[in-house]
Amino acid sequence: MAWLASPPPTANMDASIAPDASGVLATPAPRPARHNGTHPASGRPMIEVRNLRKEYVMGAEHVIALDRINLGIARGQICCIYGESGSGKSTLLNQLAGMERPTRGGVRIGGIVVSRLDERELAEFRQKHIGFVFQSYNLLPGLNAVENVAMPLMFRGVPREEREARARAMLRRVGLGKRLNHYPSQMSGGQQQRVGIARAFVTRPQVVFADEPTGNLDSKTKVDIMDMIRDFARENGQTIVLVTHDEHMAAYADRIVTLLDGRIVHDTEQDE
Ligand SMILES: Nc1ncnc2c1ncn2[C@@H]1O[C@H](COP(=O)(O)OP(=O)(O)O)[C@@H](O)[C@H]1O
Numbered sequence: 001m002a003w004l005a006s007p008p009p010t011a012n013m014d015a016s017i018a019p020d021a022s023g024v025l026a027t028p029a030p031r032p033a034r035h036n037g038t039h040p041a042s043g044r045p046m047i048e049v050r051n052l053r054k055e056y057v058m059g060a061e062h063v064i065a066l067d068r069i070n071l072g073i074a075r076g077q078i079c080c081i082y083g084e085s086g087s088g089k090s091t092l093l094n095q096l097a098g099m100e101r102p103t104r105g106g107v108r109i110g111g112i113v114v115s116r117l118d119e120r121e122l123a124e125f126r127q128k129h130i131g132f133v134f135q136s137y138n139l140l141p142g143l144n145a146v147e148n149v150a151m152p153l154m155f156r157g158v159p160r161e162e163r164e165a166r167a168r169a170m171l172r173r174v175g176l177g178k179r180l181n182h183y184p185s186q187m188s189g190g191q192q193q194r195v196g197i198a199r200a201f202v203t204r205p206q207v208v209f210a211d212e213p214t215g216n217l218d219s220k221t222k223v224d225i226m227d228m229i230r231d232f233a234r235e236n237g238q239t240i241v242l243v244t245h246d247e248h249m250a251a252y253a254d255r256i257v258t259l260l261d262g263r264i265v266h267d268t269e270q271d272e
């Protein structure tokens with residue numbers, strides 16, 4: 001547990017990430033080594049979860065949503081968090097991404113103790129290193145496809161012309177070259193999720209979290225969406241944490257971590 005005792009990162013995220021992480025958060029290699037559980041340069045997983053527990057207090061009742069979770073996810077791995085409804089999948093993703101604070105234990109991403117960052121540091125950390133894909137797409141309704149995809153680049157200070165050019169290129173890659181100026185309400189669920197994927201990957205984040213990304217889609221579209229997520233991830237050596245209760249989607253992962261009642265009950269790696 002030594003790493004939990006390390007001091008919290010400084011306000012300067014670049015300074016805190018670069019030396020500490022031994023290049024874990026640096027530009028990824030195109031085709032990472034798989035299945036070895038560690039990052040070759042640092043000898044440490046990209047994502048580390050130690051003795052994680054999350055309780056919710058609801059009046060007199062305590063819900064133990066997660067307990068004794070230990071997990072290391074290698075850089076470049078597509079890791080599926082699998083389990084039935086209520087097993088704790090979303091809670092785990094929320095702790096990994098720093099959306100909620102664990103009751104006990106901690107999460108490191110690329111050497112950074114996410115569970116210790118304050119709100120401002122977290123926002124900056126997410127903008128720089130994390131992408132999200134949501135079940136309900138979470139596009140901004142008042143922005144068209146290009147503007148939605150360009151949004152994370154705006155937060156990174158990329159000039160307007162460049163970010164819109166990159167957004168258009170991403171949208172073409174997800175097959176939406178003819179929907180660039182469409183608003184979310186003018187697109188199907190599958191098209192909206194393609195926009196969501198373009199938005200998650202446009203910044204080439206080190207880690208992409210996806211919570212039931214195909215949960216609202218028909219079976220043909222599900223396959224297209226999973227193919228896209230996998231292809232982008234492989235191209236950039238990105239680490240993907242995919243939450244699903246759908247065994248067909250889990251089959252896309254390198255590894256399936258199964259939750260039941262907030263505990264890990266299976267952890268298996270699989271071949272493509
Ligand atoms: N904010 C919350 N307050 C109270 N209980 C919660 C909260 N979020 C989740 N839970 C409970 O924690 C357990 C795990 O929920 P969740 O992580 O959403 O499961 P899953 O995503 O696998 O369906 C459930 O029993 C759920 O009711």
Ligand SMILES: [Mg+2]
Pocket residue numbers: 089090091
């Ligand atoms: Mg859930």
